[in-house]
Amino acid sequence: MSSLLAPKNVLPFTNRQTVKTPATAQQTSKKFQEALTKATELRSNTSTKTTQTTPSENTYAVLQGDTLSEIVASESKKLGISQSRSELYAMVNQIAVHNHMANPDTILPGQQIDLGKLGSANSTPATNPASMSETVTQQVSALPTETGLQSPLTGKITSLFGMRTHPVLGETLHHDGIDISQPTGTPVKPLSSGVVTFAGNNGGYGLMVEVAHADGLTSRYAHLSSLSVSKGDQISQDQVLGAVGQSGMTTGPHLHLEIFRQNSPVDPLTVLDRSQIEPTFLVAGARSSLRM
Incomplete structure (x- = not known):
């Protein structure tokens, strides 16, 4: 009885050796993409929570057409603060500095402005020129x-x-x-x-x-x-x-x-x-x- 010969260029299977089919490779790739997406979402959510701040009761959200001077004047009036033109302008400048504004004339809709300085006891700076050194x-x-x-x-x-x-x-x-x-x-x-x-x-x-x-x-x-x-x-x-x-x-x-x-x-x-x-x-x- 003649023995069967293995076809050329075909290696015999070893014990416990498996071959991934195309379907198995696709499943692995899909799982990897899902894990990557979840990791990205988690990192994004963590970053948002870290940088997001809750507006305080003294924070004003800028509306279309607002100017910083008008905002300060309106909010001062609500607080019963009476100001001369010089005092108003000085307060506008102080609010701008407090909010790290490079240019008080440039504010954008949706921008959050902290007006807490308006309520402080000594919020209004001296309006006259400082004494000469x-x-x-x-x-x-x-x-x-x-x-x-x-x-x-x-x-x-x-x-x-x-x-x-x-x-x-x-x-x-x-x-x-x-x-x-x-x-x-x-x-x-x-x-x-x-x-x-x-x-x-x-x-x-x-x-x-x-x-x-x-x-x-x-x-x-x-x-x-x-x-x-x-x-x-x-x-x-x-x-x-x-x-x-x-x-x-x-x-x-x-x-x-x-x-x-x-x-x-x-x-x-x-x-x-x-x-x-x-x-x-x-x-x-x-x-x-x-x-x-």
């Missing part, structure tokens, strides 16, 4: 004496010093300066030589420059579109501080000018002659009266 005083004293103060620019005065209805908020607030209308980009110069004590974004004031002058005067130039000086600069009367704009809380391009004497706000028209600011406007008015 000894170094700044020495710098100002060393500046050349000038014959008089100049208007930062010429243009039509659109809002005077004193109580008024705020054009954005619609509330009666004290206006600590005057507004001079000019197109965006118009150069702005200082009242006189001095030392720049602030240059940057200041809440509702937008881009602002503050200058310390001789005789205890300090001036502020707000809502600028650009800055040409930096804090600590010693500037002359002919130097450009920046350009007119509409940054901050405003309805259009203009310069907001504030003047402080010994840290108290004064009407700029008691320091400057109105004819220095709007000579063309006054001449046109005189001509009109002559025709009548």
